[in-house]
Amino acid sequence: MPRPRAFDERQALERAREQFWATGYAGTRMDDIARATGLGKGSLYGAFGDKGRLFHRVFDDWCTAVVEVAEGRLTGGPDAEALARLSGYLHLMAANTASDTERRGCLLAKGTAELAQHDPTVAGRSAETMTALLTLLRMEISAAQRHGDIDSTADPERLAALLLTVVRGIEAVGKAGLAPETLRNIADTALAVLPRPKGRNASPPDADRPARTNVGPSRPHDPPGSA
Amino acid sequence: MPRPRAFDERQALERAREQFWATGYAGTRMDDIARATGLGKGSLYGAFGDKGRLFHRVFDDWCTAVVEVAEGRLTGGPDAEALARLSGYLHLMAANTASDTERRGCLLAKGTAELAQHDPTVAGRSAETMTALLTLLRMEISAAQRHGDIDSTADPERLAALLLTVVRGIEAVGKAGLAPETLRNIADTALAVLPRPKGRNASPPDADRPARTNVGPSRPHDPPGSA
DNA sequence: TACGTTATGGACGATCCATTCCACAATCGA
DNA sequence: TCGATTGTGGAATGGATCGTCCATAACGTA
Numbered sequence: 001m002p003r004p005r006a007f008d009e010r011q012a013l014e015r016a017r018e019q020f021w022a023t024g025y026a027g028t029r030m031d032d033i034a035r036a037t038g039l040g041k042g043s044l045y046g047a048f049g050d051k052g053r054l055f056h057r058v059f060d061d062w063c064t065a066v067v068e069v070a071e072g073r074l075t076g077g078p079d080a081e082a083l084a085r086l087s088g089y090l091h092l093m094a095a096n097t098a099s100d101t102e103r104r105g106c107l108l109a110k111g112t113a114e115l116a117q118h119d120p121t122v123a124g125r126s127a128e129t130m131t132a133l134l135t136l137l138r139m140e141i142s143a144a145q146r147h148g149d150i151d152s153t154a155d156p157e158r159l160a161a162l163l164l165t166v167v168r169g170i171e172a173v174g175k176a177g178l179a180p181e182t183l184r185n186i187a188d189t190a191l192a193v194l195p196r197p198k199g200r201n202a203s204p205p206d207a208d209r210p211a212r213t214n215v216g217p218s219r220p221h222d223p224p225g226s227a
Numbered sequence: 228m229p230r231p232r233a234f235d236e237r238q239a240l241e242r243a244r245e246q247f248w249a250t251g252y253a254g255t256r257m258d259d260i261a262r263a264t265g266l267g268k269g270s271l272y273g274a275f276g277d278k279g280r281l282f283h284r285v286f287d288d289w290c291t292a293v294v295e296v297a298e299g300r301l302t303g304g305p306d307a308e309a310l311a312r313l314s315g316y317l318h319l320m321a322a323n324t325a326s327d328t329e330r331r332g333c334l335l336a337k338g339t340a341e342l343a344q345h346d347p348t349v350a351g352r353s354a355e356t357m358t359a360l361l362t363l364l365r366m367e368i369s370a371a372q373r374h375g376d377i378d379s380t381a382d383p384e385r386l387a388a389l390l391l392t393v394v395r396g397i398e399a400v401g402k403a404g405l406a407p408e409t410l411r412n413i414a415d416t417a418l419a420v421l422p423r424p425k426g427r428n429a430s431p432p433d434a435d436r437p438a439r440t441n442v443g444p445s446r447p448h449d450p451p452g453s454a
Numbered sequence: 455t456a457c458g459t460t461a462t463g464g465a466c467g468a469t470c471c472a473t474t475c476c477a478c479a480a481t482c483g484a
Numbered sequence: 485t486c487g488a489t490t491g492t493g494g495a496a497t498g499g500a501t502c503g504t505c506c507a508t509a510a511c512g513t514a
Contacts, residue, residue, distance in 0.1 A: 002460035004511065024341055026253035030502060040463030045503065047461090103344045112403050113340040114251055117330045127404030158416040161405070162393070165413050168403070169396025176339050176395070177354030178388070186392050189385045193420040229490035230480045257472060267493030268473075274491090278472065 009047065012037040016048075017058045021107045025055055025114055055111075056121050062107045063129040067136070074136045082143035083150065086163070087191050093167045094187040098180030105175040109168065130164065137163050151195035159194065166190045236274065239264040243275075244285045248334045252282055252341055282338075283348050289334045290356040294363075301363045309370035310377065313390070314418050316367075320394045321414040325407030332402040336395065357391065364390050378422035386421065393417040 015036040019028050030051055034044055048054040073089040097106075104110075108126060116123040138160035144150040150159070166186065174183050242263040246255050257278055261271055275281040300316040324333075331337075335353060343350040365387035371377040377386070393413065401410050 002458085002511070005461065006510085007461095022344075024253070026251070027341075029500085031500095034463085040461095041503075042462055042464085042505085044463095050503070103350070105340055105344070108403075109399060110340045112399075113332055113337045114254075116402055116404070117249075117332070123330070123404060130400055130403045130405055155416075158412050159420075161400075161409055161413050162416045162420070165396035165400055165417075166389070166392055167396070168399040169392035169394070172336060172339075172395040172399050173357055173388075173392050175343055176335075176357045177343070177350060178357055182388055185385050186388050189382075189389045190392075193386075193389070193422060195420060229482080229488085230492085231482095232491065233480085234491095256470085258470095261493090267491095269475085269492050269494080271493095272473070 005043075005047070007037070007039060007043065012039060012047070013058060013061065016054060017062065017107070020055055020058055021104050021110070022102075024110055025051075052119075056125075059107065059111050059122060060125055062111075063125050066108055066129060067132045070133055070136050074140045079143040079147035082140045082147060083191075083194075086137070086140050086144065087187075090163065090167065090187040090191060091184065094170050094174075094183045097171050097174035098183045100174065103175055103177075106171050109171050109175075133167075134160050134164055148197050151197050153198070154195045163190065232270075232274070234264070234266060234270065239266060239274070240285060240288065243281060244289065244334070247282055247285055248331050248337070249329075251337055252278075279346075283352075286334065286338050286349060287352055289338075290352050293333075293335055293356060294359045297360055297363050301367045306370040306374035309367045309374060310418075310421075313364070313367050313371065314414075317390065317394065317414040317418060318411070321397050321401075321410045324398050324401035325410045327401065330402055330404075333398050336398050336402070360394075361387050361391050375424050378424050380425070381422045390417065 015038075016033050019033050019036045022028075023032070028051075030041065030044065033039075033054070034041055037044070039047075044054075048057065069092075070089060073092060074085050077085055108129060111122055112126040116126055134157075138156045141150060141156040141159045141163075145152045145154070145156060170183050170186055173186075174180075242265075243260050246260050246263045249255075250259070255278075257268065257271065260266075260281070261268055264271070266274075271281075275284065296319075297316060300319060301312050304312055335356060338349055339353040343353055361384075365383045368377060368383040368386045368390075372379045372381070372383060397410050397413055400413075401407075
C-alpha cells in the first residue's frame, strides 16, 4: 500500500555511526548525518526519531557488536586453548586501538564519557556491556584454570575484572597518545603476569609465553573490534 | 593606574573547571561559566579569551595536578616502601573513581575522548601527561625491584605501562558503571599479580599481599585525585 | 488507471550559543 | 580632584542547529 523506503536502513545506520564515531554526540549535527546518509531531514526524523533516539540506536548496536566480537574470540573451544583465546582477544583489542590512526577512539568509551552522566540509557547500556564482557572473560579464565594454564587458586572473577580493565585502559591510553608498540607490549605484559599454577615459577613479563595467535589489525573502519 | 580585578582568578578557574568537568566541553555554555564564576561576559572574555583558550587552561591545570598527585604519592621515599607507595597510589585512584558518585569521570579522560582527535593542544597535553605518569611509575617499580619486592628480571618499563593502563582502565570501567568494590578489587589484583622475585612463588591475586596503606577517598570535589 | 498512504527532501521557524559591544564603575597617578 | 585606563556585566548580534512542515513522488490496491 504505502510507498516503500528508498534507502537501506542498515546502511544509513552505519553512516550515522561513522559520523557519531568521528565527531561525538554533541559535535555531530543532524545536517552532517543527513549528508553522510544522503537522506533528507524528513526521512531521517521519520525513520529514526530525533537525534537522541538515533544515537541510542547506534550506541546500542555498537555495544552489541563489541560483545559479539568478544564472544567470537572467546567462547566455544577446548580448555587447552582458552589462554590462547584470551591472548588473541587482548592482542586484537590492542591492535585495533593501535590501528586507529585517526584517534577516533571507541564509541563505547566516547559515548560513555560524554553522556553516561546525564543519560541513563547510555549509562545502563555501557554497564550492561561491561558486565557481559566480564562474564565472557571469567568463563575463559576458568577454562584456562581447568586446563592448568592459570593458577586454579586465583579468583577468576578478579582476574576477569583486571583483564577487562586492561582492555579498556589500552583504549584510553591509546587515545591519549601512547605508541602502538607500547599498546602491544601492554597486552603482552598483562598476559604474562597472569598467575601460573603453583609449582612453576611465574615468568617475567617480558617473556612471550602465551601462544600469540598473531592477530592483524582489523579493517580500520570496522567499529566493533575497536572496543 | 588601571582598575584592578574584583575577582580571584584562581577561584574563577576552579569554578570553570567544575563546570567543564560536569558537562564537558561542548556541553558547557559560556553562560554556565559566567553563572558559575559570577562573572560577566566582559570579564570572562577579557581575562581568559574565548571558550577554547579557557578550556585549554583548565585542562592544562588538571593535567598538572594529576601528575602532582602521582608525584606526591610515588616519589621520594626508601626503596623498601616503593611497593607500598605503588599500592597506595593505585588504591587512591580506585577510591577516587569509586567515590565519584555523580559519574563525572576524570576531566583528563573526558577531555581527551571528546577533543584529542581534533584539538592538537589537548592531544599533546594528554600524551605528555601519560608519559610523565609512566616515568613516575617506572621509577617506583625500579625502586621496588632494587629492594627485592618485584622480580628484577622484569622490564620496569612494561610493568609501568601495565599499571598506567590499569589506572586509566579503572577510570573507564568505573565510569561505565562497575561497582566501587570491583574497582578496589581490580587495584588489589593488579598489585597481586606483579611478578615476585624468583625463588618465591607468585601468590594468587586474592592474596592481600602489599601493605595496603588504607587510603580513604579524597574529597569528592577534589579533581586531581580522580585522575 | 485512480486513489490512499507513506516516503522524500528542502525550506522554514524558533531557539540556542559564542562572541562583541557599550555604558558605566573603580582605581591610581598627577 | 581629575583623567586615563582598565574592569564589569548585561544587552545585542550574528551564526548555527534542531526539529517541523509541506508540496511532491512513488508505491500497492481496487
